[in-house]
Amino acid sequence: MIQFQNQYITVFQSGLYQTTCTVVEAKEFVLVVDPNWLPAEVEEIKQHVARIQGKKPLLLLFTHGDFDHIIGYRAFPSAKVIGSKGLAGHPDKRKTLEQIHEFDNDYYIERPYPIDFPEVEFVVDEDGKKLVLGETTMTFYLAPGHTHDGIFTVIEPLGVWVAGDYLSDFELPFISHSVKEYQNTLRKASTILDSHNIKVMVPGHGQTASSQEEVLKRIQLAENYLDQLIAAVQNENLGIMDELEKQMAYPSKFTKLSHQENISIIRREYKGDRPPAR
Ligand SMILES: [Zn+2]
Numbered sequence: 238m239i240q241f242q243n244q245y246i247t248v249f250q251s252g253l254y255q256t257t258c259t260v261v262e263a264k265e266f267v268l269v270v271d272p273n274w275l276p277a278e279v280e281e282i283k284q285h286v287a288r289i290q291g292k293k294p295l296l297l298l299f300t301h302g303d304f305d306h307i308i309g310y311r312a313f314p315s316a317k318v319i320g321s322k323g324l325a326g327h328p329d330k331r332k333t334l335e336q337i338h339e340f341d342n343d344y345y346i347e348r349p350y351p352i353d354f355p356e357v358e359f360v361v362d363e364d365g366k367k368l369v370l371g372e373t374t375m376t377f378y379l380a381p382g383h384t385h386d387g388i389f390t391v392i393e394p395l396g397v398w399v400a401g402d403y404l405s406d407f408e409l410p411f412i413s414h415s416v417k418e419y420q421n422t423l424r425k426a427s428t429i430l431d432s433h434n435i436k437v438m439v440p441g442h443g444q445t446a447s448s449q450e451e452v453l454k455r456i457q458l459a460e461n462y463l464d465q466l467i468a469a470v471q472n473e474n475l476g477i478m479d480e481l482e483k484q485m486a487y488p489s490k491f492t493k494l495s496h497q498e499n500i501s502i503i504r505r506e507y508k509g510d511r512p513p514a515r
Contacts, residue, residue, distance in 0.1 A: 241445035243437065245395045247285060248445050251278050255407075256305055258282055259399050259439045261392060262289050265371035268296045269316065270390075270399050271441065272309030276348050279309040286313075299355050300401025300441055301380075301387040302327045304336040311350040318358050319368070321379060323386025325357040361388050364425070378429065382419025383411055389422075391429060396436030398429065404455040405443035407486040409462050412499045416506050420463060426456050470503045 240250035240257065249258040251274040260282065261268040267290045272282050286295065297316035299307055302324045310318075327333070337352050359368060361377040368375040373392065380387035383402045390399045402411065403422065412419055429435070430452055438446040438455075446452045462481065469477035478500060485492040504510040 241437070241439075241447075246397055246437065246439070248439055249278065249282055249285075251275065254305065255442045257439055257441060257443075257445075258309075259397075260285055260289075261395065261397060263293075263370070263373040263392065263395065265373055266294050266296050268298060268375075268392075269313060270298045270439075271300055271306040271401075272297075272312060273305055274308055276346065279312045279348075279350075282309070283312060297355075298390060298399070299324055299357075300390075300399060301384045302330075302333060302354075303384060303402070304333045304340070306401070306441065307333065307355055308337050308340075308352075309350075310355045311353050312348075314350075318355050319375075319377075319390075320355055320357040320359075320361065321377075321386045321388045322360050322362040323379075323381070323384075324355065325360050327354065327386060330354040376433070378425055380422045380425065382415055382422040383413060385414045385418075387422070389426070389429060391433050391435070393433065396434050398433070398435050398438040398452075400426070400438055400440050402441040404438060404446070404452065404459065405440040406446070406451075406455065407444075408440075408442050409481075409485050410459050410499070411495045412502045413495075414502075416463065416467070416499070416503050420460070423456055423460050423463075427453075430456070466499060467503050467507055470500055471507060 238250055239247055241248040245262055247260045253274045256273050258272045259270040267286055269286060272279050295316040296319060297313050298319040334352055334354055364378050366377045376391045378389040380389045380401060387401045410419055430449060435449055435452060438452045466481050482496040485496060
């Protein structure tokens, strides 16, 4: 379903995990970000693209390599693919594809396109890297923390920021990669807000933010949560850790595991605990 629309972008929201897919209609190209999850939802996105594309080239961008975000890759075979160097050299490509196959088998899902890991053609390897097409400029920033391979994308003059799995209105940080890098990425988010004229920001899960105040509020929400959880871990304050777990929306086995993972990564990076043996 369409969650948000303006002159330049249409944000689709999956029935699963409130995952977003952004389609940007620039003067010079059409860009699809993270097409997902279910076949009928990917088909709806394809039909929208077919309606608006005309003779414009199609670009496909992945905000990071988590399986839910790359699941629709081969539904757009003619597109030029943009992603980070971390995505291009992803160390667990096979495991990620297995997660997709497992999901599809669990729910008896047939897809009319193959499952593959994205082959990145335009590699984002540094902060501030640009892709200029006519009057439209995409500026990319490395955004590690949630995963090692995240990117932020700012599209100007449209004022669009696609953030991947950061800055949700309801989902607290899932660290899974590095808490210190997550904190750096949030600082980078503040810099982006100061240095670009942002009109809308689309997170990987949840509602599109359509004011700078709202984006700032979300940066602060994530920073406050991390500050509190780090302090609780440093002081071994189990009560506060439990409180913070309860603040996660849609409590489930999944949020419980994410909370435990957040704590163990903080222990490792702030208390020098060794990572668990794999
Ligand atoms: Zn995600």
